[in-house]
Amino acid sequence: MGLARYVALRVGWAAVVSFIIVTITFGLLAAAPNPSVQQAATQAALEGGNPQEAVERQRQLRGLDEPLHVRYMDFLRGVYTLEWGWSDYRSQPVTEALADAIFYTAQYSIPWTILTVLLGPLIGVYSAANMYTWRDHAATGFAFFGYAIPNFFFGIILLLIFGVWLEWIPIVYRTEVPTFSLANARQLAVPVFVLVTGSIGAIMRVSRNESAAFRNATFMKTAKAKGVSPLRAYAYHVMRPTLVPLSTTLVGQLLAIFLGSSLLVEVVFGIPGLGRLTFNALVAQDTNLVLGATLLFTFLAVVGNLLEDLAFTVLDPRISYDDRDL
Amino acid sequence: MPRGRHATRETGVPSITRRQWLAALGVGTTTALAGCSANDDGEETGTTDGGDTTDGTPSVSGTYDTVTASSFSTLNPLYNTSSGAGTAIGRALDQGYTFDLDGEYFPLLYDMSTDDDGSVWVFEIREGLSFGDPYGAVTAESFVYQIQELHQTDWAATAQSSSWDGVTVEQTGELEFQAELEQAQLLWPESYDPLLFPIPRALVEPYVDEEDAEGLQQDEDLLNLTFTGNLGGFVLDEWERGAGTTYSRNDDYYIQDIDEGPDLFANAPYFEGATIDVVEERASRLAALETGEADSAGIPPERFSEFQEKPNVSTYRIPQPFNRILSVNMRDNGWNAGPGNLFRYIPFRQGLAAAIGKEELIAGIFRGLAQPHFTWQPSWSEWYPGDDAITQFGVGDQYGGEVARGLVEEALAESEFDYRFDGGTLVTPEGETVTLDLYHLAGGETSQLIAEYIAGEFGDKFGIDVTVEAIDGVRFQRDYWTGEPQGGTDTVNGEEVTWNQPTPNNPGPRSVTSAESWDMSIVYGLNTYPQNPLTNQVFFDGANSFYNPVGYYPEFDAAGIFQRAREASSEEGLQGPFTELFENLAAEQPYVMLAFGDDLVGYNPDLVGPAEDFFNGWDFPAWYFDE
Numbered sequence: 001m002g003l004a005r006y007v008a009l010r011v012g013w014a015a016v017v018s019f020i021i022v023t024i025t026f027g028l029l030a031a032a033p034n035p036s037v038q039q040a041a042t043q044a045a046l047e048g049g050n051p052q053e054a055v056e057r058q059r060q061l062r063g064l065d066e067p068l069h070v071r072y073m074d075f076l077r078g079v080y081t082l083e084w085g086w087s088d089y090r091s092q093p094v095t096e097a098l099a100d101a102i103f104y105t106a107q108y109s110i111p112w113t114i115l116t117v118l119l120g121p122l123i124g125v126y127s128a129a130n131m132y133t134w135r136d137h138a139a140t141g142f143a144f145f146g147y148a149i150p151n152f153f154f155g156i157i158l159l160l161i162f163g164v165w166l167e168w169i170p171i172v173y174r175t176e177v178p179t180f181s182l183a184n185a186r187q188l189a190v191p192v193f194v195l196v197t198g199s200i201g202a203i204m205r206v207s208r209n210e211s212a213a214f215r216n217a218t219f220m221k222t223a224k225a226k227g228v229s230p231l232r233a234y235a236y237h238v239m240r241p242t243l244v245p246l247s248t249t250l251v252g253q254l255l256a257i258f259l260g261s262s263l264l265v266e267v268v269f270g271i272p273g274l275g276r277l278t279f280n281a282l283v284a285q286d287t288n289l290v291l292g293a294t295l296l297f298t299f300l301a302v303v304g305n306l307l308e309d310l311a312f313t314v315l316d317p318r319i320s321y322d323d324r325d326l
Numbered sequence: 327m328p329r330g331r332h333a334t335r336e337t338g339v340p341s342i343t344r345r346q347w348l349a350a351l352g353v354g355t356t357t358a359l360a361g362c363s364a365n366d367d368g369e370e371t372g373t374t375d376g377g378d379t380t381d382g383t384p385s386v387s388g389t390y391d392t393v394t395a396s397s398f399s400t401l402n403p404l405y406n407t408s409s410g411a412g413t414a415i416g417r418a419l420d421q422g423y424t425f426d427l428d429g430e431y432f433p434l435l436y437d438m439s440t441d442d443d444g445s446v447w448v449f450e451i452r453e454g455l456s457f458g459d460p461y462g463a464v465t466a467e468s469f470v471y472q473i474q475e476l477h478q479t480d481w482a483a484t485a486q487s488s489s490w491d492g493v494t495v496e497q498t499g500e501l502e503f504q505a506e507l508e509q510a511q512l513l514w515p516e517s518y519d520p521l522l523f524p525i526p527r528a529l530v531e532p533y534v535d536e537e538d539a540e541g542l543q544q545d546e547d548l549l550n551l552t553f554t555g556n557l558g559g560f561v562l563d564e565w566e567r568g569a570g571t572t573y574s575r576n577d578d579y580y581i582q583d584i585d586e587g588p589d590l591f592a593n594a595p596y597f598e599g600a601t602i603d604v605v606e607e608r609a610s611r612l613a614a615l616e617t618g619e620a621d622s623a624g625i626p627p628e629r630f631s632e633f634q635e636k637p638n639v640s641t642y643r644i645p646q647p648f649n650r651i652l653s654v655n656m657r658d659n660g661w662n663a664g665p666g667n668l669f670r671y672i673p674f675r676q677g678l679a680a681a682i683g684k685e686e687l688i689a690g691i692f693r694g695l696a697q698p699h700f701t702w703q704p705s706w707s708e709w710y711p712g713d714d715a716i717t718q719f720g721v722g723d724q725y726g727g728e729v730a731r732g733l734v735e736e737a738l739a740e741s742e743f744d745y746r747f748d749g750g751t752l753v754t755p756e757g758e759t760v761t762l763d764l765y766h767l768a769g770g771e772t773s774q775l776i777a778e779y780i781a782g783e784f785g786d787k788f789g790i791d792v793t794v795e796a797i798d799g800v801r802f803q804r805d806y807w808t809g810e811p812q813g814g815t816d817t818v819n820g821e822e823v824t825w826n827q828p829t830p831n832n833p834g835p836r837s838v839t840s841a842e843s844w845d846m847s848i849v850y851g852l853n854t855y856p857q858n859p860l861t862n863q864v865f866f867d868g869a870n871s872f873y874n875p876v877g878y879y880p881e882f883d884a885a886g887i888f889q890r891a892r893e894a895s896s897e898e899g900l901q902g903p904f905t906e907l908f909e910n911l912a913a914e915q916p917y918v919m920l921a922f923g924d925d926l927v928g929y930n931p932d933l934v935g936p937a938e939d940f941f942n943g944w945d946f947p948a949w950y951f952d953e
Binding site: 097104156160163167170172175267268269277280 | 391393397399400401402540543544549564566567568569570572603604605606607609610613614616617619620800
């Protein structure tokens with residue numbers, strides 16, 4: 001099977017998976033009681049009206065009286081044409097709410113991801129190269145300190161030190177600050193630092209252990225014998241095989257952190273990103289917005305998984321394809 | 327930083343009715359004027375251009391910024407029901423009126439008067455009020471149209487619909503209209519029911535023609551307040567969902583031309599701009615206050631003295647009408663210690679009240695930053711019956727083990743079950759120690775301390791074993807505080823009472839209960855409505871009152887008292903029924919009353935205007951930064 005065919009099949013499978021997830025979401029949604037219908041019934045009861053009539057009217061208004069297959073087709077059409085409805089919690093279209101939130105999330109998550117992907121393996125390999133020395137312990141300690149300390153708490157401490165005591169960073173996040181400006185870098189520096197230190201621990205550890213296996217490999221001995229500098233030897237001969245297993249876990253790990261840690265960091269630093277949007281939508285029982293966020297994360301996960309698989313096939317030279325020249 | 331007339335407190339959960347939401351909106355305006363806030367840019371805020379202008383008024387300088395814990399769901403004035411968003415709307419759009427520091431009605435957009443006993447009210451619109459282009463002048467027609475075509479119709483379901491139910495509105499002039507009430511209300515303005523935002527007729531007319539409620543809720547002009555003309559101190563520049571709002575000064579603010587109010591209104595407002603930032607984390611809000619990024623922020627009691635010491639923060643204690651109460655469950659799923667619910671006996675509730683030392687509670691937990699609570703009004707209310715008229719349980723000779731046990735003994739004598747004291751311990755008919763649960767709000771340090779103090783007092787005074795449990799506010803609301811409305815009948819004081827319109831907060835007689843059983847809670851505080859105590863009829867006008875989660879059956883003629891208050895033809899005539907009401911509530915302790923915690927606010931010390939008064943902020947347009 002050629003690489004192109006594999007990629008095409010993999011992309012096709014991702015589309016099927018996303019379709020299945022959307023269908024399951026619809027099923028769950030159809031089975032769950034609709035809060036607006038319940039609310040209408042309660043309101044009617046409070047005002048001395050007929051709750052049953054109010055329920056019927058609300059169901060009609062929301063198209064819930066249509067047959068299931070019609071609703072399903074409408075739902076699919078809406079999902080794939082990005083007509084995700086109106087968010088009552090934000091008083092704006094769901095797609096607009098998500099786009100706004102992604103804009104702010106991207107501002108800290110892109111540098112965070114880049115730094116994590118760069119620093120994690122580097123520290124891991126550095127640690128392996130200096131295994132059991134004080135440098136190894138220092139690097140491991142640094143990585144695990146960030147991993148162990150809760151982001152929420154760490155964020156508040158850093159805010160206290162750098163915001164209140166030293167007054168190097170602003171306390172309140174400003175959305176009107178230009179994206180590419182020093183002021184924005186200043187207000188995002190600490191949230192990014194908190195997230196990077198929180199996420200490199202696991203990556204560093206995997207990198208360290210993976211690369212340790214190659215330290216004394218034959219090809220390393222050959223490289224050293226040929227006079228290759230240690231830096232070059234590690235960069236070329238250790239880093240690449242180390243990245244192969246790492247690439248299979250990276251997306252999953254980052255997504256998990258993305259959903260959990262970023263919410264807490266957004267709360268502490270007041271960043272109106274996806275974490276806060278999703279959490280508040282859940283609390284406010286904003287069905288459309290919760291659904292939109294779920295679909296977004298689903299697509300992110302599916303696409304991330306796809307990229308992970310593709311990266312794996314490109315990075316691992318042991319996987320061969322008919323049309324591959326690598 | 328909630329302040330004002332919300333129906334419930336502590337968790338920010340929804341209030342009782344739209345009527346009360348409107349009350350909250352009223353506070354929204356007051357708060358908007360008050361501006362519980364935080365500034366953001368220390369370089370701008372608090373830095374004035376220096377001193378006064380040639381006419382003696384302060385110069386316009388700086389930005390006035392607010393931090394708030396939660397974001398706004400809507401800024402549409404017709405549909406907003408939260409006080410936080412009310413503040414955000416109020417920056418750019420005034421409502422009809424407010425109350426000054428003396429609690430006197432102060433007209434903003436319109437004056438209200440009544441010639442009779444409060445059944446017909448005349449609204450006089452101020453001259454010179456104007457919407458933004460193309461909507462023109464604010465007239466009586468715009469208000470009458472709003473009331474009749476939006477608030478008094480079924481399809482629109484605006485936030486104010488219940489306020490205008492049964493009110494006959496008629497335009498009587500270009501700038502005048504009148505409202506006739508079904509039942510006279512001398513304190514109608516104090517109920518905040520007649521409080522309106524001005525909305526242009528031409529803006530809403532297309533939706534009225536189509537009966538398009540969804541379109542009305544989602545209208546961009548309403549959501550972004552683009553029609554406000556000269557009707558607010560600031561113009562809304564941007565509403566960034568989830569992050570907050572930014573405003574710039576409105577040079578044409580109508581308040582500059584009015585005759586009433588302080589001289590400072592002549593060039594109001596005195597800030598170049600304003601912002602409201604959403605900062606959910608309390609530590610971050612306090613940090614912003616401390617660094618000067620915030621002009622004001624709420625301060626928790628445990629950190630108030632710390633902030634009092636800081637030279638860069640001015641601290642204020644502002645009285646407010648929300649109480650701290652111990653709710654005891656008189657329904658069938660309450661008093662789970664044994665047979666027969668002792669909470670139903672007045673002497674027992676009095677005994678509980680006498681067992682809790684209010685002065686100790688206030689000194690120890692509120693750091694002295696609260697007032698004792700004896701009846702359903704704070705002592706600063708003009709309707710408070712006076713210290714001598716009521717028994718002050720929990721202080722002086724009405725506090726202590728002896729008096730508390732004496733009252734409980736009275737209750738035990740009334741009970742058909744053989745509860746008794748075994749030494750200092752209250753035991754069940756089976757001889758087991760009485761064990762009760764007490765819920766408090768999870769995550770609230772003050773809440774937990776109060777619960778533990780109460781548990782300690784009951785342990786000391788009665789030997790009762792109280793289990794203190796933390797609970798999430800939403801869960802308590804859903805599973806404990808509300809029930810599925812069922813209605814029914816019960817015999818109350820020898821008369822048969824029917825629950826015709828049960829509500830989630832009073833689903834029926836005591837036999838109708840919430841999903842989960844519970845004994846006692848301090849999760850919610852309630853509003854005592856000191857401006858218009860008639861509103862308290864939602865709590866106390868009988869066993870089947872609108873809001874009665876604890877299943878309280880008054881043993882005095884509460885409904886009759888409220889009826890007499892409604893029929894009073896003068897404010898003096900109201901004093902009698904209200905005094906009687908509050909004397910009875912002090913005696914019956916429908917909720918065991920504990921304290922009124924002050925609102926604790928820190929302001930930028932350069933800010934001139936805040937006052938330690940319930941009506942703090944009514945003159946917000948006159949606030950300014952001084953060097």
